[in-house]
Amino acid sequence: MKLPLPYEHKGIVVTDIDLKRVTAETVAETVRISQADPYLGMARMVSGGTAAIGSETQKITEVQGIIDAVREMPFCDVNFAVIHVLLEMNVPDAIDEASTCPKCGNVVAPDQDNPDTVSGLAVNTSETTEVIARTLAYPVEIKNAKGEQLELIEDVEIRFPTIHDCSRAARKVQRSNPGGLQLEILANAMTKGNGDEIDESWRARFAQILFRRLDPLDLADINRQTRLYGIEETVPKVCPKCEASWNEVVDLSGFFVSGLRALLG
């Protein structure tokens, strides 16, 4: 199947993934790894559920090659793949949460006969590899202790965060601080500042400071771009009482956890 967002790995533009049923060992390993690092847990599940990955003409099929390719996969693709590995295993995929009308407070029960399903969620795709770019509305100045300007950052370029970027951030920032975690992920994924490639020493000195000092307007635009591709995590709802319509957020990480539980029996 096509991945939502193509990405480059070892000179191949990776567009396709062929999934297979996972083994009991993959499920057990995913559960074990997820306790310490949910991102690596997802990566383990995807690696175990992948038969082949690559382009239409060049496929990687050996185990270590697949593990390496998944490690560099954008998070939106990993999220898509892990959900499809679970669907491949036929875990229940009805979205059976009740939702509350934001206008009148009426509690809308899920449709028992025709429920929303995870497999029915919309997927936003790109035909080409892409980066996240933003000319900052509020450039960030970084000074030394003497007050001299070290950097004035006006343009940033960020790769779509990979599972490795996310996992590295999760080792540093607590899960109880999702805002801080997101800033750390972006700092790890930053590739260019003012049009120049950045190296690891620049990243260590300036990237965290840069993202922490961003104006919320700039951060909101960057965050919006990170969500452009992959599974749409909302379903449209209409209130039968007052006819208000809204998009209800679907908890896909909850689906991952309950899917694993279903596989464990």
Ligand SMILES: [Zn+2]
């Ligand atoms: Zn209502």
